[in-house]
Amino acid sequence: MSIDRRTFLKHLGAASAAATLPFSLVEVAWGLGSKPAEHESFTFAYISDSHLTHIKGTRFTSNFDRGLRKAVMEVNLLDPKPDFVIYGGDLAQLGKREELDHGLELLSGLRPPLKWVIGEHDFYLDMGEYWQDKISPLYYSFDHKGVHFVVLNSILTHEAWINQWTTPMERMLNMARLDNPRGSPFMVGERQLRWLREDLAKYDDSIPIVILSHSPLYKIFKPWNFWTDDAEKVQKLLRRFSRVTVLHGHVHQVLYNQIGNITFYAMMATAWPWPYPVSYVQKPNQVPKLTVFMNRADPFHSRDGTGWDILDMDSGAITNHYQLWLNENRTVAFDFKLKHPVDLKFQNPDKRIPPQLHY
Amino acid sequence: MKHRIIVFLALATPLALGDEFSQKDLERWRAEFNTVMEKGEKLFHSTLGSNQVSCDQCHPNGANTHPETYPKFQKQLGKVATLREMINWCLQNPLEGKPLPLDSDEMIALEAYITWERRGVPLAPGKH
Numbered sequence: 001m002s003i004d005r006r007t008f009l010k011h012l013g014a015a016s017a018a019a020t021l022p023f024s025l026v027e028v029a030w031g032l033g034s035k036p037a038e039h040e041s042f043t044f045a046y047i048s049d050s051h052l053t054h055i056k057g058t059r060f061t062s063n064f065d066r067g068l069r070k071a072v073m074e075v076n077l078l079d080p081k082p083d084f085v086i087y088g089g090d091l092a093q094l095g096k097r098e099e100l101d102h103g104l105e106l107l108s109g110l111r112p113p114l115k116w117v118i119g120e121h122d123f124y125l126d127m128g129e130y131w132q133d134k135i136s137p138l139y140y141s142f143d144h145k146g147v148h149f150v151v152l153n154s155i156l157t158h159e160a161w162i163n164q165w166t167t168p169m170e171r172m173l174n175m176a177r178l179d180n181p182r183g184s185p186f187m188v189g190e191r192q193l194r195w196l197r198e199d200l201a202k203y204d205d206s207i208p209i210v211i212l213s214h215s216p217l218y219k220i221f222k223p224w225n226f227w228t229d230d231a232e233k234v235q236k237l238l239r240r241f242s243r244v245t246v247l248h249g250h251v252h253q254v255l256y257n258q259i260g261n262i263t264f265y266a267m268m269a270t271a272w273p274w275p276y277p278v279s280y281v282q283k284p285n286q287v288p289k290l291t292v293f294m295n296r297a298d299p300f301h302s303r304d305g306t307g308w309d310i311l312d313m314d315s316g317a318i319t320n321h322y323q324l325w326l327n328e329n330r331t332v333a334f335d336f337k338l339k340h341p342v343d344l345k346f347q348n349p350d351k352r353i354p355p356q357l358h359y
Numbered sequence: 360m361k362h363r364i365i366v367f368l369a370l371a372t373p374l375a376l377g378d379e380f381s382q383k384d385l386e387r388w389r390a391e392f393n394t395v396m397e398k399g400e401k402l403f404h405s406t407l408g409s410n411q412v413s414c415d416q417c418h419p420n421g422a423n424t425h426p427e428t429y430p431k432f433q434k435q436l437g438k439v440a441t442l443r444e445m446i447n448w449c450l451q452n453p454l455e456g457k458p459l460p461l462d463s464d465e466m467i468a469l470e471a472y473i474t475w476e477r478r479g480v481p482l483a484p485g486k487h
Contacts, residue, residue: 053411061410063453093411177404179419224419272453275422281480282420296423300435302453354487359425 039146039208041314045078045112047071048088048249048308049269051121052106054098063302064093067270068106071308074323076111078310083144085112088249088267089119089155089214094172097130104135115142119214119249120155120186120225124175125168128153139192141199147208147313150199152192154213154228154248157184178224178274185222185229186215193233200237208243208316216248216266218259221277221285226251238262243316245334252306254322256332257288258340264288265309265320265332265341273297273305276358292346294324295355301326392471395464399472402465408456414449414469421476428486439485442470 050068053061075085087107092099100122107114116136118128128138138153157175161184165171174180188196200209211217217234220226228234238244244262252274255266276293277285297305303325310321317334320341324330331344346352403414403421418424429442436444446469447458459466 051416055409055411061412063410063412177415179415272417274417274419277422279422280420280476282476282478298435299417299449299453358423 039313039316041312042145043078043080043082043310043312045075045082045085046088046247046267046309046311047075047085047270048117048267049090049119049252049271050103050106051090051093051269051271052099052103053093054096054102060099060102061093064271065102065106067303067306068103070303070325071270072106072110075308076109082112082310084115085110086115086117086212086247086267088212088247089117090121090249090269090271091119092122094169094176095122095125095130100130100135115149115151115212117151117212117214117249118153118155120175121172123153123155124162125172127162139195145313147210147316148200148203149210149212150196152188152196152211152213152217152234154188154215154217155186156189156192157187181223183223183225185227186225187229188213188217188234189230193230193237196234197237200241203241205240206242208313209238209241209245210313210318211238211244211246213246213248215250216255216264217246217262218257218264220251220255220287221283223280223283224274224277226277235259235262245318247311247318254294254324254330254332255288255291256320256341257290263318263334263341265318267309268307268322268324270306270308272302279358290340292330292343292352293356293358294322294330295327295353296358298326395468396471396475398464399468399470399475402469403472406454407450408454410455412454414454417453421473424473424477425486426470426474426477427480427483429484431485431487442473446470446473 047068051064052068053064055061075082091103118131118136118138122128122131132138139151141148141150143149162171165174174182175184177183203209211234213228215228216226217228217231219228219231239261241261246262246264247267248264249267249269251266252269252272253266253276254268257264273294276287278287294305304327307323307325310323312319312321317336319331319333322330322332330346332341333344334340335342346356406413424442426442429445430439432438433440433445443461443466446466450456451458
């Protein structure tokens with residue numbers, strides 16, 4: 001079996017990896033044709049969708065533990081260090097305290113500071129109580145080097161759906177099942193929209209905005225909740241800003257899009273990959289045509305189709321380095337001429353490869 | 360002796376032809392299939408192994424199982440494999456469970472659900 005240099009580097013142990021720095025940041029792609037810096041450029045990392053699953057006692061599903069451990073180890077090897085790390089939600093599988101505590105323990109090894117986004121798997125057992133008590137507020141904003149970041153809780157839903165279940169675990173299990181015909185669409189909700197309007201009111205149109213949400217703030221496929229019901233209302237509040245990026249988890253795949261002034265990037269999951277909705281032929285989907293799909297995952301390699309992201313922020317735009325375990329990494333950068341993100345290697349249809357075909 | 364019995368039965372019930380069936384039969388057969396398919400849907404969304412993982416976590420609505428492409432060469436097994444063998448592979452590996460007998464009710468139910476979710480897609484044996 002032949003093994004190329006990249007594969008060889010990826011398979012090295014942690015100690016030698018630190019010496020060879022396979023994750024060192026080379027400033028190759030500060031946005032294509034980027035304008036002069038409007039703010040200080042910086043880098044951050046994004047880990048998401050670990051779905052840590054409690055079995056019993058001290059036992060957790062080892063496959064999912066391994067994904068998060070690997071991401072933490074690799075983020076710690078970044079040089080230069082990222083300014084912070086976003087955790088994009090779905091740390092737990094069923095919102096159990098055991099799972100959230102286990103996640104906190106695994107993430108305690110992370111050196112840069114963490115910012116938290118909640119996912120539905122963290123939320124629907126106790127409606128976010130433990131999360132708010134021990135981890136983070138559900139929505140908030142912060143400024144970093146001239147960029148305004150807003151974290152939203154985008155996985156809320158109708159009160160009637162929330163209140164119909166006999167037990168909190170029944171509610172959690174029904175929300176946890178992605179293809180549940182008895183599911184309910186995600187939403188940001190009026191209260192948070194009012195807060196967002198007030199939060200943004202303090203800022204000039206020229207400030208770069210990054211929105212962090214668990215679900216995509218646009219509509220892709222309702223049956224799997226690749227969807228936020230009131231996404232258009234959020235988009236409307238963001239329309240006056242010249243540079244807006246939304247980073248989201250939930251979909252466990254390479255996915256990017258441009259709607260008006262807003263660039264959307266999905267972040268990788270550490271747990272497992274999800275199919276593109278085009279792979280389910282019984283219902284129509286709105287998967288963005290712009291996205292060049294990731295390779296179909298090899299089920300015989302449990303880390304294939306999973307990973308994490310390194311994000312370079314420059315001139316108000318993001319270059320997204322998808323760190324794809326057991327796969328060639330992908331870089332998707334905002335093209336200032338085309339005004340949408342492009343994959344630096346595969347965007348041209350002539351460059352696509354057979355594993356990127358999903359059916 | 361055998362011939363005589365067949366002749367006798369044919370004469371006694373001349374309308375019971377083997378290749379004829381009614382709308383009622385069709386409905387019953389569909390209901391029988393649906394019962395098994397729905398059992399498969401439940402199994403597909405249950406933790407069948409030892410680690411609390413279920414099939415639908417990677418395959419919502421059975422997506423990315425490609426039942427129409429089997430049998431096909433599975434490079435990781437080094438042979439042409441059937442869908443049932445791949446179901447068992449998933450049960451043993453990602454679900455850390457035990458394989459099902461290939462002709463068990465549970466295996467047939469899982470196959471019924473997976474193929475139902477893929478209905479209408481043309482057969483493509485061997486496709487990758």
